[in-house]
Amino acid sequence: MTTHDAPVALITGGGSGIGAAVARQLLDAGYRVTVTGRGERRLRDFADGLGRPDGLLTVVGNASDFGDVQNAVDLTLKSYGRLDTVVANAGFATHDSVVDGDPSGWTEMVLTNVLGPALLVRAAVDALKETRGRIVLVGSVAGLVNTPGNIYGATKWAVTGLAENTRRQVTEFGVGVTLVAPGRVETPFWDSYGSLPPGHLLTSDQIADSVVWAIRQPAGVDVNTVVIRPLGQPN
DSSP: OOGGGSOEEEETTTTSHHHHHHHHHHHHTTOEEEEEESOHHHHHHHHHHTTOOTTEEEEEOOTTOHHHHHHHHHHHHHHHSOOOEEEEOOOOOOOOBTTTSOGGGHHHHHIIIIIHHHHHHHHHHHHHHHHTOEEEEEOOGGGTSOOTTBHHHHHHHHHHHHHHHHHHHHGGGTOEEEEEEEOSEESGGGGGGSSOOSSOOEEHHHHHHHHHHHHTOOTTOOOOEEEEOOTTOOO
16 A cells, blocks of 8 residues: 555544544554644644654644634645545533533533534545545443433533434445444543542543544444443443
8 A cells, every 4th residue: 555545534632632542543554644623732742742744634723613624624635635534532521510510611512522523524524425434423431321410421422323313324325433432531631620530541542442443444344333431430
């Protein structure tokens, strides 16, 4: 496989955590990768840490702004000529509840976590039809198990539904859809929480292992839902 023929992935929120781990593993596997994020410095530091490989493109943009998402897709196609995989990874939690939380943070969380993946699908689907590619939505165990008052969990329930709704529409085009639902993972996700949760946590690389496994399935195989918990997490 020549560099020109190497598959191409676009990852939102890819400058740190799970997104960065997926990007690193795909680069190691010979993919060309576009990583997006809102923080220019974080993206620059990520690229610098990898030695700025030729197969890495970083694009500053907001995952909940369709113009920014479309720009990332367009730049990817202009730079690499194709798009095989998109990973909707951008997201965050306000770590509060519907009863006593601060509503000022909810709008941005809902737009990023729910609207963002939908915008990525919309912007990328035509290119993915051409390559018979794959859409990966990073959800959460919180989108499969109800927890008291959890607004973040409600956004991930929406992602769970979006994954299956999208699959039912795009499968006829030969495009696969995978929902990856992690349990507790040691990532910057917990920064606004103030501390890591108790118990054993998975690493970003362990989640990335499963994302990349789903992406690299043989042609004609559509892995739809992958749930990954650390041992010891009961819910």
